[in-house]
Amino acid sequence: MSVHEEIIIRLDDAARYAHEVPQFDTDNTLNLPDAYEIQRGSIARRLERGERRVGVKMGFTSRAKMVQMGLSDVIWGRLTDAMQLEEGSNVEHSRFVHPRVEPELAFLLKKPLAGNVTGAEALAAVEAIAPALEVIDSRYQNFKFTLPEVIADNASSSGFVVGGWHSPATDFGNLGLVMSLDGRAVQVGSTAALLGDPLRSLVAAARVSAAANEPLEAGWIVLAGGATPAEWIYPGQHISMRMQGLGSVSFQLV
Numbered sequence: 001m002s003v004h005e006e007i008i009i010r011l012d013d014a015a016r017y018a019h020e021v022p023q024f025d026t027d028n029t030l031n032l033p034d035a036y037e038i039q040r041g042s043i044a045r046r047l048e049r050g051e052r053r054v055g056v057k058m059g060f061t062s063r064a065k066m067v068q069m070g071l072s073d074v075i076w077g078r079l080t081d082a083m084q085l086e087e088g089s090n091v092e093h094s095r096f097v098h099p100r101v102e103p104e105l106a107f108l109l110k111k112p113l114a115g116n117v118t119g120a121e122a123l124a125a126v127e128a129i130a131p132a133l134e135v136i137d138s139r140y141q142n143f144k145f146t147l148p149e150v151i152a153d154n155a156s157s158s159g160f161v162v163g164g165w166h167s168p169a170t171d172f173g174n175l176g177l178v179m180s181l182d183g184r185a186v187q188v189g190s191t192a193a194l195l196g197d198p199l200r201s202l203v204a205a206a207r208v209s210a211a212a213n214e215p216l217e218a219g220w221i222v223l224a225g226g227a228t229p230a231e232w233i234y235p236g237q238h239i240s241m242r243m244q245g246l247g248s249v250s251f252q253l254v
Contacts, residue, residue, distance in 0.1 A: 004034065008041035011153055014139035015042070018097050023140055025149050035148035036212065042154060043078045051080040054221055056209055057134060058201045059155045061194045061225030074195075074204050075147075077155030078214075079221060085135075085161045090254045093235040096137045096158055099253075101233050102226035103179045103241040105172060105191050105198045106132035106162050109222065113206045114215030122202045125216075128165035129172055131243035133179075133251065134223055135159035136230055160223060163249030173197045175244040177227060181237050187228035191243075198224040 007024055014021045024030075047053065059075040085091050093099070110127035117125075137158035138145055150156055174192040178185050194201050201224040209216050216222065233239055233253050240250035 004038055004041070007038050007152065008045065011038065011139060012042045012045045014097070015154070015158070018095055019139075020097055020141045021139055023145060023149055025146050028146060030146070030148040030152070032148055032151060035151035038152035039077065039154050040212070042152070043080065046080055046082065051082045053078060054081050054084060054219075055079040055223070056205050056216065056220070057155060057157045057160070057223040058205055058225040061201050074201070074208070074225070075151055075155050076205065076208050077157040079157065079160065079223070083157065083159050085159050085251055087161050087163055087249055088251065090252045091159070093253050096135065097139055098143055099135050099137045099158065099233050100230035101133055101135050101179070101239050102230040103177050103187065103189065103228055103243070104132040104134050104160070104226060105175075105194065105224045105243070106130045106160075107168075107202050107222040107224065108165060109216055109218055109220050111218045112215055113202075114210040115206060117203055117206045119197075119199045119203055122199055122206060123168060126168040126202070129168050129170065129246065130165045131163040131177070131241055131246045131249045132223060133161045133239060133241055133249055134226065135233075161249055161251050162221065163243075164247050166246050170245055172246075173199070175246065177241060177243040179228060179231065179239075179241040181231065181233065181239055183238070183240075186231050189228035191224075191227055193227045194225045201225050
């Protein structure tokens with residue numbers, strides 16, 4: 001068994017059974033292409049168990065975060081049907097290690113989208129948009145990791161909840177949003193935080209997924225990235241987010 005295969009199994013088991021693992025790239029030798037191959041291998045194990053790909057999630061879609069991490073591009077992860085949580089439902093805390101939540105804008109695609117596309121071409125592929133919440137949950141001890149390690153860990157993606165779908169004719173470039181815990185506002189932001197316009201995140205998703213030979217498919221969901229910093233969440237909390245013009249989305253952590 002190769003070192004990468006051992007890491008794939010370790011990270012897949014950590015996500016599957018919700019337990020921490022130590023960092024593995026302690027000497028900072030893992031490069032980004034290899035990190036994405038580890039992510040691909042980890043998700044492949046999920047698909048072999050019967051899960052189904054339903055989309056992608058984008059990360060580091062804040063320019064400031066890119067600069068902080070020394071990046072010139074976004075990062076991304078893969079979504080499966082087992083990661084999608086029912087809107088308004090009770091979600092077991094035991095499925096996570098140390099979860100956090102962030103507000104997102106979700107795109108639903110009506111046709112494939114691949115390669116270097118324009119904003120107009122990306123928009124033409126969108127069936128609907130919706131407010132969403134993503135649960136991020138690094139499997140590493142103490143939520144500490146290097147950039148390649150977080151990519152290998154599926155960009156910390158662990159679960160997501162999507163609200164009601166709306167026409168993409170809505171101007172979604174600068175929608176105000178409020179994320180609340182137990183009815184108390186904890187984050188206020190705008191979709192403009194996503195690369196200046198969430199559509200740019202969709203354009204980036206088309207490019208990076210095609211480069212990985214996994215072009216975006218009709219029916220897939222694309223999470224455009226966190227519009228505010230993430231918040232820690234704990235059992236017993238009700239998590240909700242209201243987005244201007246698109247309504248709300250919520251779940252209860254039990």
